[in-house]
Amino acid sequence: MKRVVITGLGAITPIGKNTKEYWSNLLNGVSGANKITRFDASKFKTQFACEIKDYDPLDYFDRKESRKLDRFSQYGLISTEEAINDAELDFSKLDANRIGVIFSSGIGGFETFEKEVIDFTKNSFQPRFNPFFIPKIISNGLSGQISINYGLRGVNYCPVTACASSTQSLIQAFNYIRLNKADIIITGGSEAPITESSIGGFNAMKAMSTNNENYSSASRPFDKNRDGFVVGEGAGTLILESLDSAMKRGAKIYAEVIGGGESSDAYHITGTHPEGLGAYLAMEIGIREANVLPEKIDYINAHATSTGLGDLSEIKAIEKLFKSNLDKIQVSASKSMTGHLLGGTGAIEAISTSLSVSTNLIPPTINTTQVDKDIPKELNLSLNEKTSKNINYALSNSFGFGGHCAALILKKYVG
Template sequence: MKRVVITGLGAITPIGNNIQNYWDNLLNGVSGADKISRFDTGKFKTDFACEVKNYDALNYFERKESRKLDRFNQYGLIAAEEAIKDAQLNFDTLDTDRIGVMFSSGIGGFETIEKDIIEFSQNQFNPRFNPFFITKIIANSVAGYISIKHGLRGVNTCTVTACSSSTNGLIQAYNYIKWGKADIIISGGSEAPITQSAVGGFNAMKALSTNNENYKTASRPFDISRDGFVLGEGAGALVVESLESALKRHAKIYAEVIGGGETADAYHITSTHPEGKGAYLAMKEALREGNIQPKDVNYINAHATSTGPGDISETKAIQSLFNDHLKNISISGTKSMTGHLLGGTGAIEAIATCLSIQTNQMAPTINTKVIDEAISSDLNVILEKKATKTVDYALSNTFGFGGHCASVLFKKYTE
């Protein structure tokens, strides 16, 4: 089996449109929440979200090209390009038959679906769809565009598992390289769900926070007063590479991937298992594959959506697995700043986890003041300000509707 490392990172998020800004704002506890600017929210219970700020597609794409791309396509391509440049990949000198793309989305082109269907239904005289309607909405289109742009003829897939999508994709990229079936894979996830239909749909199922008066602090994982997640958008990308290939290229290495767990709650289509059975098994499998013990883990970037049952089930799973070692494990809920990027969330949180390993700095969980008494008091949640300590092993957890559970284990790279 080959060793697998991360050699490039890219991101566009509600708190930073590139890796450095994203990481700086995470460490500084910046909230990405604001009033929704895309549509009139008068008919909705929630009027805020975490939008990408200061974004103009024409700063990244030609006008003609931008019209062919949904916002989620654009975000994914931007993040992927930054990761490719960060990894200093020169495709002219590499075997592109052994370079693949595994880029995910939970929903795909939600904005295009909504816009084109409304326009079609309202146009009585010449109802028609945009000729790029299908390619703008299919969830796998980002993976296809990256492959086509750079001539990457290796594996090309898109994992769609709701909010777990990009973590499942990252684990599969790790497996593919570990098994020797590819040298490099561009992995990541992208989502642009801040639309009327998404806000309305999540409101109808009572999943979104409706704390409109305190929107900046509405995402408050583990807090007794949490009332739902805050919708976010953006993308993250990671260059996943065999150690052999990375050393040959003299690439910088952020972290090593040593394990991944993919399981199911097998409980409910939207609710997590009350005891976190799927989450427990995912983390346990990641540690088993990484050949480490619970006591070895220093940090967990938790899924921590700021939903009532979700936060409790995840922390029960953590408590069950780590037990006596809980107080030695630092935990962050970074959705308190970014909101929930759905299919893109696993990628940006994996990036944060890799940077914590590289820098020995961990982002805070902002907005959380009083931890729910249903959550173990032994849980060492980083509150308000960033924390600093040696991080040798770290987990990144992601869970999705459908009962999908994914946990990926990173290690500080050593020769």
């Protein structure tokens, strides 16, 4: 089996339009929530979200190109260019047949779909759709566009498992490389779900926070008064590479990927299993595959969306699996700052987890003032301020509608 390492990072998020800004604001506990500016949200129960601030596609694309790309594809291409530059990849010196793209989106071109259907119904006398309608909305369009842009002919596909999507992309990229089916894979996820139909749909499910008066602190994982998630947008890209390839190039290495667990709750189409059975199994498979004992895990980047059932089911799974060292593990919830990027969330959290491993810094969980009474008191939730801790092994969780569960295991790189 090949060893697999992370050699490049790229991010565009509600708290930073590149990796450096994102990481700095994570460590400083900056909330990305704001009143929705994209449309008039006054008619909705939820009137806020974690938008990317001051985003103009013309800062990144020419006008013609930007019109061909849905917002989720724009975000993914932006984060990918940063990651490629960060990894200092020169494709002219590499075998394009051995470089792949596994890149996710949970929903795809939501904004394009909504706009085109509304425009169609308004023009009933001459109904027509934009010729780019289908290419803009398909979730796999982004992975295809990345490979086209850089001439990469290796494996190319788009896992779609709701909010577990990009973590599963990372796990699949890890598997392809360690089985020697690829040398390098560009992987991650992107989402642009801040639209009227998305907000309305999640409101109908009663899944999102409606704390409009205190929106900046509405995402409060583990808090007894949490009332739902806050939707976010953005993308994260990671360059996964065989250690052999990275060493040959003299690449810097952020962390080593050593395991990935995937499972199903097999319980409910939107709700997590109350006892966290799927979450437990994904984490257990991941650390077993990594050949690591549970007590070796130093840090868990929790999925923790700030929903009543979801947060507790994940904690129950953590409590069961890590009972022997529960008081020694550090847990944090970055969605308290970024909101929930749905299919993009696993990627940006894998980025922050790899940075935690390489810097020994853990971002805080913000907004949580009264910890839920059902959460074990000995569990350190990294409340309110960043933590310095030697991190040799870390785990990042993602769970999606449909019962999809995924856990990625990272290790501090030692040559």
